[in-house]
Amino acid sequence: xxxxxxxxxxxxxxxxxxxxxxxxxxxxxxxxxxxxxxxxxxxxxxxxxxxxxxxxxxxxxxxxxxxxxxxxxxxxxxxxxxxxxxxxxxxxxxxxxxxxxxxxxxxxxxxxxxxxxxxxxxxxxxxxxxxxxxxxxxxxxxxxxxxxx
Amino acid sequence: xxxxxxxxxxxxxxxxxxxxxxxxxxxxxxxxxxxxxxxxxxxxxxxxxxxxxxxxxxxxxxxxxxxxxxxxxxxxxxxxxxxxxx
Numbered sequence: 001x002x003x004x005x006x007x008x009x010x011x012x013x014x015x016x017x018x019x020x021x022x023x024x025x026x027x028x029x030x031x032x033x034x035x036x037x038x039x040x041x042x043x044x045x046x047x048x049x050x051x052x053x054x055x056x057x058x059x060x061x062x063x064x065x066x067x068x069x070x071x072x073x074x075x076x077x078x079x080x081x082x083x084x085x086x087x088x089x090x091x092x093x094x095x096x097x098x099x100x101x102x103x104x105x106x107x108x109x110x111x112x113x114x115x116x117x118x119x120x121x122x123x124x125x126x127x128x129x130x131x132x133x134x135x136x137x138x139x140x141x142x143x144x145x146x147x148x149x
Numbered sequence: 150x151x152x153x154x155x156x157x158x159x160x161x162x163x164x165x166x167x168x169x170x171x172x173x174x175x176x177x178x179x180x181x182x183x184x185x186x187x188x189x190x191x192x193x194x195x196x197x198x199x200x201x202x203x204x205x206x207x208x209x210x211x212x213x214x215x216x217x218x219x220x221x222x223x224x225x226x227x228x229x230x231x232x233x234x235x
Contacts, residue, residue, distance in 0.1 A: 031235050047234065048164050050227055054234075056211040077234060089235050109235060117208070117227075118234030119164035131165045132233035144168035 003058035004049055006080045009087045014074035018094030023072075027101035029109050031089040033082050037132070038139050041125035047079045047088065050117040061111045069104040071095035077118060155181045158220055160192055161227040169200040179220065185209070186216035188226055205229065 015026055035042050054077070062073045074092040082088060091108050095101040120132040121143060130140035156179040167173045170192070177191050185207050193201050206229040207214050214226075 049234070050161070050163050050208070050229065053208055053211040053227065113235040114232065116234050117163065117229050117232055119230055120233040121164070131230065133165075133231045134233060135231040141165060143165070144171075 004079050005076050009076050009090045011090050014090050014092035017074040018072040018092045023094040025095050025098040025101040027093045027105040029091040029105050030087045033084050033086050035084045043123050043125050045122045046081045048119045049079050053117050057116045065104045065107050069100040071104045156183050156222050158224045164230045166228050166230050169197040183220050185218045
């Protein structure tokens with residue numbers, strides 16, 4: 001099973017993957033494409049990934065969460081071009097009780113953002129575009145097409 | 150080819166790093182004993198390479214690797230821009 005998907009994500013399918021008769025809680029997280037970033041109007045974006053490493057890192061994060069909490073985790077991240085409002089990432093965590101479901105879900109999204117080699121390029125209403133870079137001032141770096149050389 | 154250059158490796162570039170260097174992969178032949186940091190230095194000496202940070206994230210065999218790690222012939226490195234998934 002792959003963690004990366006070029007097709008639209010179906011949250012209900014991930015919920016079904018983590019359902020068990022003994023589970024009383026399923027926690028879900030959806031990361032959704034937002035129409036603005038740092039005061040600019042976003043019209044669309046594209047996710048690129050280092051596929052083999054992204055798959056390996058997602059697998060490691062899921063395994064860590066399932067070791068740390070008694071739970072089952074389903075995780076999917078989109079790649080390619082996405083429109084406003086589309087789900088970029090979906091996480092579903094099934095567990096006996098809500099506390100560990102919430103905690104494991106939070107763990108997976110925070111680790112994913114830090115560790116999984118996926119990159120987001122935003123397109124703006126003014127026709128420009130930029131790479132999202134949490135380490136850069138303002139949170140973005142102009143693409144090579146935009147930057148003066 | 151110089152006899153001291155005995156360490157052929159390949160470096161994959163992604164996202165903004167591939168953009169500024171104008172390619173997604175670079176073959177290097179480094180001196181024996183070269184480290185991850187030496188590979189980064191070689192990449193940064195290419196046209197556009199100074200737009201890369203001096204200490205970018207680097208992966209080998211699908212895991213992050215530190216700059217002082219020695220390289221082996223045939224290693225495949227990946228230079229990773231700051232991640233922005235999720």
